[in-house]
Amino acid sequence: MTWVTKTLNSTLGRKLIMALTGLFLILFLTGHVSGNMLLFKGDGGQAFNIYAKFMTTNPAVKLLSYLTYISVLGHIIYSIALSQHNKSARPVPYSTSKGSSNSAWSSRNMGVLGTIILIFLVVHLQGFWAQMHWGEVPMITYEGEEYKNLFLIVSEAFKQEWLVALYVLSMIFLGFHLSHGFASAFQTLGLNHKKYSPAIKLVGMLYCILVPALFASMPLYIHFSSY
Amino acid sequence: MKLTLKIWRQKNTSDKGGFVTYVADHVSKDMSFLEMLDVLNDQLTERGEDPVHFDHDCREGICGMCSLYINGKPHGPLQTTTCQLHMRSFSDGETITIEPWRAKAFPVLKDLVVNRSAFDRIIQAGGYVSINTGGVPDANEIPISKTIADLAMDAAQCIGCGACVAACKNASAMLFTSAKISQLALLPQGQVERKSRAENMVAQMDEEGFGACTNTGACEAECPKGISITNIARMNREYFSAVVSSDNM
Numbered sequence A: 001m002t003w004v005t006k007t008l009n010s011t012l013g014r015k016l017i018m019a020l021t022g023l024f025l026i027l028f029l030t031g032h033v034s035g036n037m038l039l040f041k042g043d044g045g046q047a048f049n050i051y052a053k054f055m056t057t058n059p060a061v062k063l064l065s066y067l068t069y070i071s072v073l074g075h076i077i078y079s080i081a082l083s084q085h086n087k088s089a090r091p092v093p094y095s096t097s098k099g100s101s102n103s104a105w106s107s108r109n110m111g112v113l114g115t116i117i118l119i120f121l122v123v124h125l126q127g128f129w130a131q132m133h134w135g136e137v138p139m140i141t142y143e144g145e146e147y148k149n150l151f152l153i154v155s156e157a158f159k160q161e162w163l164v165a166l167y168v169l170s171m172i173f174l175g176f177h178l179s180h181g182f183a184s185a186f187q188t189l190g191l192n193h194k195k196y197s198p199a200i201k202l203v204g205m206l207y208c209i210l211v212p213a214l215f216a217s218m219p220l221y222i223h224f225s226s227y
Numbered sequence B: 001m002k003l004t005l006k007i008w009r010q011k012n013t014s015d016k017g018g019f020v021t022y023v024a025d026h027v028s029k030d031m032s033f034l035e036m037l038d039v040l041n042d043q044l045t046e047r048g049e050d051p052v053h054f055d056h057d058c059r060e061g062i063c064g065m066c067s068l069y070i071n072g073k074p075h076g077p078l079q080t081t082t083c084q085l086h087m088r089s090f091s092d093g094e095t096i097t098i099e100p101w102r103a104k105a106f107p108v109l110k111d112l113v114v115n116r117s118a119f120d121r122i123i124q125a126g127g128y129v130s131i132n133t134g135g136v137p138d139a140n141e142i143p144i145s146k147t148i149a150d151l152a153m154d155a156a157q158c159i160g161c162g163a164c165v166a167a168c169k170n171a172s173a174m175l176f177t178s179a180k181i182s183q184l185a186l187l188p189q190g191q192v193e194r195k196s197r198a199e200n201m202v203a204q205m206d207e208e209g210f211g212a213c214t215n216t217g218a219c220e221a222e223c224p225k226g227i228s229i230t231n232i233a234r235m236n237r238e239y240f241s242a243v244v245s246s247d248n249m
C-alpha cells in the first residue's frame, strides 16, 4: 500500500473524501438553484431553455458536470463504506440510548437522509436529466436557433401532484442533511476556529433552509401557475 | 429511596450475557453511584451470589477507571464520572438500566468491566516524547505562551475513561486520540515526533476497530473533562499535513 491509498483508506481519509465531495455537491447545488431561478421568469420558458442548452453544450460546464458525477458516486460509495465500518465498531447495541440528549437528530441520521436523497436523485435524473440527454424532447425556435424545449417537459411533469409532493418532501430531507453536513464538512477539513466557526455555522443554517426552499418552490410555482 | 436496577451480567468475553433485575432498598440520596453498587454487592455476597463486577479506582473523578452506561448515557445523567455521580440525581422508585461501554474495541471482560487496553496501545503508538528530559529545568526556560499552555492543558485533562467512545454512535475514539495528539502537538517538546505521532496514533486507532467520526458532538457533550471537538479538527489538520509532508512512505 502506498501512502496515498493508506491515507484514503484510513477513517480520517474516508471522511476527507466525504467532506470534499459533499462540499463540491454544495457548490453544484448553488449553481443549479441559481440557474433554475430562470423558471420564475414567466417568459414561457425561453430563458430556461437557452440556459439548458448552454449547460449541456459548453465544454467548461461539461468538465464541471463530470466532477459532479464523480462527487455523487464518491460520496455514495464512501458513505456506504463508512456506515458499514461504523456499524461494525459496535456489534452489540445498547438496550437504551439517549442520543437526543447529546447530539442533533440529523447528525445521527445522515445515512437515512442520504438514502432518501438518493432515491429522489434517481427519480429526478431519470425524469429530466436523462430526457435532456437521450430522450425525445420537442424542439422550439427562438430567433432562428433551435432549442430543446425542456421547459415543456418540466411543466408537464409538475402537473402531477405526487411528483410535486415528492420534490417538496425530498427538499426537506436535503435541508436536514445539510443542516449537519455543511458545518460538519469544515470540521472534517480541520477548519474549526473561534474566529470563523460561528460564521460557518450561520452560513450553513441559512444555506440549508434557503436553497432547499428555493428548489421546492419551483415545482410548486409551476404546478399552481397556469402553464 | 427504593430503586429497581437492570444490570448487565456477563460471565466472560465469550458469554452472551443478559440483564438481571435487582431491587435496591434503603438507598440514601447522598450515596455515590458506586457506593450504591457496593451496598448491592454486599447483599449479593451475603446471599452467596457473584457480586456485580465494575471498574473503579480513585473515586475522585481523576483516574478515568470508572465507566458504566447508565440510563442510556455514559456516566449517567450528569456530565461527570460515575464515581462523582450521586443518587440524588435519581428519583425514588426509578428503574435504572446499567450497561457496559459497547464497542468492538472494548470487549466485555466480566459484567460491566470492559477491556480498554486499546487506548493504551494508541498511546504506545505515539503518545509520548522520547527526547531525554534531563534534570529538572528552571521554570520558564522553555518559553510557551499562556494561550498555548492553556490549550495543551485542556487537552491533557483527558483521563481516558472512554465515555467518548461509549457516547458516539460509531464507537469512535477520535476525541480521545485527538486530545492526546493535541496535547503534545501544541508543546515544544512534542515537535520532534509530531508528524509520525499523528500518523501512527491514527493508524493504531483504526487498527483497533474504532468507528469514524460523524461530527455529531456527542463525545464532547458527554466528556466528564469537557474535552472539545476542536481537538478533533486539530487532529485532522495534524494528520493530513503529516501524511503529505512526512518521510514515511
Ligand code: HEM
Pocket (backbone or CB within 6 Å): A015, A018, A019, A020, A021, A022, A023, A025, A026, A029, A075, A076, A079, A080, A082, A083, A110, A111, A113, A114, A115, A117, A118, A177, A180, A181, A182, A184, A185, A186, A188, A189, B213, B214, B215
Ligand atoms: C446533493 C446531495 C448531497 C449533498 C450536498 C451532501 C453533502 C454532504 C456533506 C457536506 C456532508 C458532510 C461531510 C462531513 O461530515 O465531512 C455529508 C455527509 C454525509 N452524506 Fe451527503 N450529501 C448529498 C447526498 C448524499 C447521498 C445521496 C448520500 C447517500 C446515499 C449521502 C450520505 C451521506 C452520509 C452517510 C454522510 C455522513 C458521513 C459520516 O460522517 O459518517 N449524502 N453530505
Ligand code: FES
Pocket (backbone or CB within 6 Å): B055, B056, B057, B058, B059, B060, B061, B062, B063, B064, B065, B066, B081, B082, B083, B084
Ligand atoms: S474512579 Fe477514578 S475517575 Fe471514577
